Amino acid sequence: xxxxxxxxxxxxxxxxxxxxxxxxxxxxxxxxxxxxxxxxxxxxxxxxxxxxxxxxxxxxxxxxxxxxxxxxxxxxxxxxxxxxxxxxxxxxxxxxxxxxxxxxxxxxxxxxxxxxxxxxxxxxxxxxxxxxxxxxxxxxxxxxxxxxxxxxxxxxxxxxxxxxxxxxxxxxxxxxxxxxxxxxxxxxxxxxxxxxxxxxxxxxxxxxxxxxxxxxxxxxxxxxxxxxxxxxxxxxxxxxxxxxxxxxxxxxxxxxxxxxxxxxxxxxxxxxxxxxxxxxxxxxxxxxxxxxxxxxxxxxxxxxxxxxxxxxxxxxxxxxxxxxxxxxxxxxxxxxxxxxxxxxxxxxxxxxxxxxxxxxxxxxxxxxxxxxxxxxxxxxxxxxxxxxxxxxxxxxxxxxxxxxxxxxxxxxxxxxxxxxxxxxxxxxxxxxxxxxxxxxxxxxxxxxxxxxxxxxxxxx
Numbered sequence: 476x477x478x479x480x481x482x483x484x485x486x487x488x489x490x491x492x493x494x495x496x497x498x499x500x501x502x503x504x505x506x507x508x509x510x511x512x513x514x515x516x517x518x519x520x521x522x523x524x525x526x527x528x529x530x531x532x533x534x535x536x537x538x539x540x541x542x543x544x545x546x547x548x549x550x551x552x553x554x555x556x557x558x559x560x561x562x563x564x565x566x567x568x569x570x571x572x573x574x575x576x577x578x579x580x581x582x583x584x585x586x587x588x589x590x591x592x593x594x595x596x597x598x599x600x601x602x603x604x605x606x607x608x609x610x611x612x613x614x615x616x617x618x619x620x621x622x623x624x625x626x627x628x629x630x631x632x633x634x635x636x637x638x639x640x641x642x643x644x645x646x647x648x649x650x651x652x653x654x655x656x657x658x659x660x661x662x663x664x665x666x667x668x669x670x671x672x673x674x675x676x677x678x679x680x681x682x683x684x685x686x687x688x689x690x691x692x693x694x695x696x697x698x699x700x701x702x703x704x705x706x707x708x709x710x711x712x713x714x715x716x717x718x719x720x721x722x723x724x725x726x727x728x729x730x731x732x733x734x735x736x737x738x739x740x741x742x743x744x745x746x747x748x749x750x751x752x753x754x755x756x757x758x759x760x761x762x763x764x765x766x767x768x769x770x771x772x773x774x775x776x777x778x779x780x781x782x783x784x785x786x787x788x789x790x791x792x793x794x795x796x797x798x799x800x801x802x803x804x805x806x807x808x809x810x811x812x813x814x815x816x817x818x819x820x821x822x823x824x825x826x827x828x829x830x831x832x833x834x835x836x837x838x839x840x841x842x843x844x845x846x847x848x849x850x851x852x853x854x855x856x857x858x859x860x861x862x863x864x865x866x867x868x869x870x871x872x873x874x875x876x877x878x879x880x881x882x883x884x885x886x887x888x889x890x891x892x893x894x895x896x897x898x899x900x901x902x903x904x905x906x907x908x909x910x911x912x913x914x915x916x917x918x919x920x921x922x923x924x925x926x927x928x929x930x931x932x933x934x935x
Contacts, residue, residue, distance in 0.1 A: 506835045508831040509831070514808050517536050517540055517543075520739055521539070524583035527729035528725060531576060535583055537568060540564055541565070542687070546637075547562045547752055548750070548754075548755060552758075559667075560806070565690070566689050568580060569718050570718065570719055570720045601637070607640065607646055610659070614670050617636055617681050619680040635687075635755065637686075643691055646690070647700035648700065650710075661688070664686040667684065669682045715829075749813045763809065763816070765817045766816050766818050768819045769816075772819055773802075784898065784899075785849055786841060794833055801826060804825035851887050855883060855891035856894055858878060860903075871922070874888065874922065900925065901925050902924070902925055907919070908920065
């Protein structure tokens with residue numbers, strides 16, 4: 476029989492109830508998000524949608540954040556170096572078929588959109604639910620105008636677009652077609668760069684797009700369709716992946732009262748008025764900054780959790796954009812509070828989502844046995860750093876015999892040393908020990924902490 480990752484498990488023979496003490500325990504709990512994620516307006520929407528239904532409140536919250544990030548538009552911006560970040564999110568809800576309640580997680584957001592349009596049609600963003608198939612088809616949804624024979628097709632001025640891909644597997648299927656550049660176009664949309672024609676025969680342009688995406692997929696589809704190319708070319712790491720399934724069984728779910736929906740929609744409109752979202756032809760007219768306290772917390776996270784690569788190369792590639800994603804989430808929480816300054820509570824709420832995204836990616840992409848090995852390696856990493864901090868320098872033999880007293884396997888120590896050497900920036904250095912002229916035998920290496928480096932794992 477097969478588990479989540481396709482591993483084969485032998486079925487016990489009748490009467491075979493003995494326990495193999497030598498077998499590692501590889502059972503894992505599904506990822507559970509921190510309640511800090513449900514901050515402010517986002518949390519109120521999540522709780523309203525989860526009450527009396529089987530929809531997962533965190534999945535509702537994630538889809539609502541994608542919608543709200545789209546409605547906010549490109550007016551508010553956060554400058555990081557030479558890059559201007561906008562509140563633009565790609566969300567990927569992962570859950571097993573029939574248990575993820577992926578459709579239910581979007582239902583309340585759709586009702587909020589309807590209520591918002593009744594308050595003011597122009598405040599709500601355009602929505603596309605039909606599925607994406609190509610770069611050209613995507614550009615046509617917010618093009619800059621074009622000629623069709625003698626007919627002049629006017630430009631679409633509102634570049635906001637919320638895309639709902641209830642079958643995200645379709646996007647991954649399209650990416651496998653020869654010559655299809657949809658995934659590259661979506662990467663450009665996350666970055667906010669202008670979409671230019673992919674071929675000379677196609678003259679469709681889309682300048683300054685503000686596309687936000689809510690996708691849903693089962694873990695088996697994601698594992699089966701996500702190829703190495705998507706993992707390494709920056710497509711997958713632009714998505715905040717979250718594992719979310721139903722938390723309770725409700726035979727007769729109750730709809731969220733319309734009065735509650737209307738109240739939440741009115742609060743949304745207040746946020747959109749604050750950011751002047753209806754100035755759809757203007758960009759970067761509201762600068763967002765971090766308070767001094769928020770800068771301090773972000774700096775600590777940036778030097779630690781946000782660059783942690785303990786999950787291995789494959790999952791680390793999925794998490795490369797944790798830092799900008801954190802800032803975009805924090806922007807949404809701050810703007811929902813009608814503030815242009817990101818504060819500590821906004822960073823904390825955003826970091827809750829980043830941590831859940833990390834755990835979700837590990838749960839889906841890392842086998843339980845590999846996860847157990849990673850935990851051992853992480854513990855060994857910290858022990859080596861503490862040992863080198865006290866001792867200054869050490870040989871490999873000293874690390875094995877003095878640091879671990881011979882109680883760690885060679886593979887665990889090798890993995891820990893390699894992780895420290897390949898960290899960015901490197902946490903330790905290795906240099907050959909000077910040899911006496913004419914000496915024979917194996918060269919001895921000396922290990923030491925890199926200058927200014929500390930323990931690469933931040934304790935939560």
